[in-house]
Amino acid sequence: MNDPNYIENRTFDELKLGDSASISRTLTAEDIKLFALVSGDVNPAHLDPDYAATDMFHRVIAHGMWGGGLISAVLGTQLPGPGTIYLDQSFRFRRPVGLGDEITATVVVKEKRPDKQIVILDCRCTNQLGEEVITGEAEVIAPAEKVRRRRVELPDFRLATHEHYRRLLERVRGGTPLPTAVVHPCDPAAIAAAIEAHDAGIVMPILVGPRRRIEAAAQEAGADISAFELVDAPHSHAAAHTAVAMVRDGKAKLLMKGALHTDELMGAVVCRENGLRTERRISHAYVMDVPGRAEPLIITDAAINIAPDLDAKADIVRNAVDLAKVIGIATPKVAILGAVETVNPAMPATLDAAALCKMADRGQIEGAILDGPLALDNAVSVEAAREKGIVSPVAGCADVLLVPNIEAGNMLAKQLTFLGNADAAGVVLGARVPIVLTSRADSLRTRLASCAVAVLLARAATLAAPGLPQAAE
Structure with missing residues (x-):
């Protein structure tokens, strides 16, 4: 039975071809500013849509935030989950992401390599219209031991946007x-x-x-x-x-x-x-x-x-x-x-x-x-x-x-x-x-x-x- 207060992995042996998991999030202006704050990247091409072409502005955000962030969240918390080691990724960014878009990141087990417990997963992000935003694949080392931990409660962080x-x-x-x-x-x-x-x-x-x-x-x-x-x-x-x-x-x-x-x-x-x-x-x-x-x-x-x-x-x-x-x-x-x-x-x-x-x-x-x-x-x-x-x-x-x-x-x-x-x-x-x-x-x-x-x-x-x-x- 799934308990939202806990996260639990799937070991290499438990994984089957075709297994999948997903996570969704809506892009907000505060997300963009938090990403800039953490990364230190304050290029106006990223933060000021009046300065940069809208398409480039949104593509930069898609590359930086949703490409690595959402897919990494699925891999680290759901499939395979805690204990996963991220080795490599290859993504194509197919469509801009706009403020208010709800992005769903989905990963699917594509290949298992038993010698080193490596798993290849198809990765796909879609918007609320079902349109592909990001496609590609990720390579990870799946955990060998079962892990179940209480989900870490994140701080109630509020960005002073003025x-x-x-x-x-x-x-x-x-x-x-x-x-x-x-x-x-x-x-x-x-x-x-x-x-x-x-x-x-x-x-x-x-x-x-x-x-x-x-x-x-x-x-x-x-x-x-x-x-x-x-x-x-x-x-x-x-x-x-x-x-x-x-x-x-x-x-x-x-x-x-x-x-x-x-x-x-x-x-x-x-x-x-x-x-x-x-x-x-x-x-x-x-x-x-x-x-x-x-x-x-x-x-x-x-x-x-x-x-x-x-x-x-x-x-x-x-x-x-x-x-x-x-x-x-x-x-x-x-x-x-x-x-x-x-x-x-x-x-x-x-x-x-x-x-x-x-x-x-x-x-x-x-x-x-x-x-x-x-x-x-x-x-x-x-x-x-x-x-x-x-x-x-x-x-x-x-x-x-x-x-x-x-x-x-x-x-x-x-x-x-x-x-x-x-x-x-x-x-x-x-x-x-x-x-x-x-x-x-x-x-x-x-x-x-x-x-x-x-x-x-x-x-x-x-x-x-x-x-x-x-x-x-």
């Missing part, structure tokens, strides 16, 4: 780069971030800060900034206020944080007399690219509001809903997080969650589906929600996570980043213009994604998209 960020960048490319006031870019990392966004066709940087320090940072970074406007300001405080004034005057459509503290930049933004406040509470959101998730995950607020009250949380949700819609989530599902999924008067976060849900029911928060309180596992895991008997359109499939305070948001985002191999693109919402927050520790991919999110928000505001905050009087 597909969400790639799509964001594709959406912003091709438009007019937005004039962006880069505040106090006085270190090489800040200069590099501005240049990277410019070279990607996303923004047109306006460098605001002490001229000599900016020029010295550019020289240290080996960067040419001669094409950019440079607005001299004596120090970081003045640079922040100058950049805000440029936005108010219509000279800049975005703000981008350089080498200054976030609270110093935000002090100029929230200034009541000449800042960039709107009718909304200003908040921060991370757009997380989490391996294994089909869509981006928004975490808010992890950088601006320390301990938001109910009114502040309502605006934080509204800002996050606007962001979710701009990045392509038509009806965002918002999970209001707490330590438990029941309302407990001793835990204020659960009371706020219940109130926010009722506000959504009454139309005070529009354009999204809210539920809470939900513990984190119930918000992102369908299995966890089902185990606890939670029936909700949000549980297990949240697009937005509203955290109870800044500590929870900061820790959650950094746990995903440093332990879960996620990327976090940060943007400040609720001001007259989006504000890009980048860190020296951010990767190029994350910095560009932060700029892309801000550009999408700015374009939506230019088109007067319903629901985006209006300037305060």
Whole structure:
């Protein structure tokens, strides 16, 4: 009786002419990238179908992955199975293999040579239409002793493809780069971030800060900034206020944080007399690219509001809903997080969650589906929600996570980043213009994604998209 938890061989003496075995697998984009990762072969002819002829692209994958891999898997696990020694192979690649093709590899015993226990097997791979992809034969030494072993459980490996960020960048490319006031870019990392966004066709940087320090940072970074406007300001405080004034005057459509503290930049933004406040509470959101998730995950607020009250949380949700819609989530599902999924008067976060849900029911928060309180596992895991008997359109499939305070948001985002191999693109919402927050520790991919999110928000505001905050009087 076959047990899927075990693999068992067939010895040379047990094999008969005509014996066969097969295995099937569907080719995915992740398979191709994993193959490149293991082999080290990053030739664009293999990985970029836009670069190479489609036929050549797919033939390379067929040669490398399915030719050796699937047939070897049949020989090593089924026929003859464990203990088999692979000696030689001869294959012909007859047809391209495309993404989504289901390939079945079959081996058939063709010849036995008793003197050295050598077995010749016909090998054949076909696609889901029954068309031959690979034909040929393999030569092996069959095992002499019977082997039965528990099947090795492979790790749950997830490749960080950053597909969400790639799509964001594709959406912003091709438009007019937005004039962006880069505040106090006085270190090489800040200069590099501005240049990277410019070279990607996303923004047109306006460098605001002490001229000599900016020029010295550019020289240290080996960067040419001669094409950019440079607005001299004596120090970081003045640079922040100058950049805000440029936005108010219509000279800049975005703000981008350089080498200054976030609270110093935000002090100029929230200034009541000449800042960039709107009718909304200003908040921060991370757009997380989490391996294994089909869509981006928004975490808010992890950088601006320390301990938001109910009114502040309502605006934080509204800002996050606007962001979710701009990045392509038509009806965002918002999970209001707490330590438990029941309302407990001793835990204020659960009371706020219940109130926010009722506000959504009454139309005070529009354009999204809210539920809470939900513990984190119930918000992102369908299995966890089902185990606890939670029936909700949000549980297990949240697009937005509203955290109870800044500590929870900061820790959650950094746990995903440093332990879960996620990327976090940060943007400040609720001001007259989006504000890009980048860190020296951010990767190029994350910095560009932060700029892309801000550009999408700015374009939506230019088109007067319903629901985006209006300037305060």
